[in-house]
Amino acid sequence: AVAGSNPSHFKDVGPEAPVERVSWLDAMAWCQKLTERERAAGRLPAGYAYTLPTEAQWEYACRAGTTETHAGDPEAMAWHKGNSEDTTHRVALKQPNPWGLYDMYGNVLQWCRDWYGNYPGGAVADPTGPESGHFRMARGGSWRVERVRSASRGGGSPGRRDYTLGFRLALAPE
Numbered sequence: 314a315v316a317g318s319n320p321s322h323f324k325d326v327g328p329e330a331p332v333e334r335v336s337w338l339d340a341m342a343w344c345q346k347l348t349e350r351e352r353a354a355g356r357l358p359a360g361y362a363y364t365l366p367t368e369a370q371w372e373y374a375c376r377a378g379t380t381e382t383h384a385g386d387p388e389a390m391a392w393h394k395g396n397s398e399d400t401t402h403r404v405a406l407k408q409p410n411p412w413g414l415y416d417m418y419g420n421v422l423q424w425c426r427d428w429y430g431n432y433p434g435g436a437v438a439d440p441t442g443p444e445s446g447h448f449r450m451a452r453g454g455s456w457r458v459e460r461v462r463s464a465s466r467g468g469g470s471p472g473r474r475d476y477t478l479g480f481r482l483a484l485a486p487e
Contacts, residue, residue: 315347321401322476329403331421331479337449337471340365340424340480347482365426366483367441368466371452375463377412382462384410384417391419397456418461421479422451422468429468451478 320334335343344363351357366374377384384390389408392401397419405415427442427450442450451468454461455477469475 315350316343320474323401326401327403329405330401331404331416333401333421333476333479334474335424335479336474337365337424337468339474343480344482360487361484362487363482364485365424365480366485367439368425368427368450368452369440370483370485371423371425371481372463374412374414375410375417375453377410377414379411379463382464384463387418387461390417391454391461392416392456393419393454393461394457394459399456401456417453418463419454419458420456421453422455422475422477423453424468424478424480425450425452429466 316339319332320339321330321332322334323330341364344365348357348362351363375384385408387393388396390410391407401420404420407416407419409415410417428444428446429448429450430443430446433440447470449468449471450466452466454465454467457477458465469478
């Protein structure tokens with residue numbers, strides 16, 4: 314409804330499937346369009362906008378207060394190469410993490426706002442990636458990978474469209 318069309322390769326999965334074949338640029342344009350629409354309708358808190366989460370925000374949400382490699386049983390929580398039958402699946406068919414978030418692992422990689430970069434050294438709180446770069450980050454693994462875990466990193470150029478790439482929204486202060 315926001316974009317006007319569905320770019321997904323796996324359209325037969327149905328309307329509750331994750332949208333994939335979305336570039337980072339597409340995702341950010343979609344966030345801007347949704348922000349404008351929700352502001353015009355008076356449904357968005359002042360000073361907030363829809364965007365992509367940073368890598369740190371994504372991982373914090375994925376881990377859901379846990380410190381292990383997974384926030385639960387990955388077989389029960391994720392669509393991956395071993396169980397996906399080479400396709401995406403409707404969201405929320407697997408178990409959510411402890412905070413009730415579905416499909417943080419597997420199904421599709423999820424774009425993050427950050428540029429790719431090495432993690433900073435020492436203790437940091439809510440870090441962001443470098444100011445510029447060549448590749449944007451995506452997290453979570455997909456239906457096409459063998460291993461999914463909270464710290465897995467992927468991504469690509471901001472214009473990359475792939476049937477393993479989608480996105481998850483964040484509502485953040487501007």
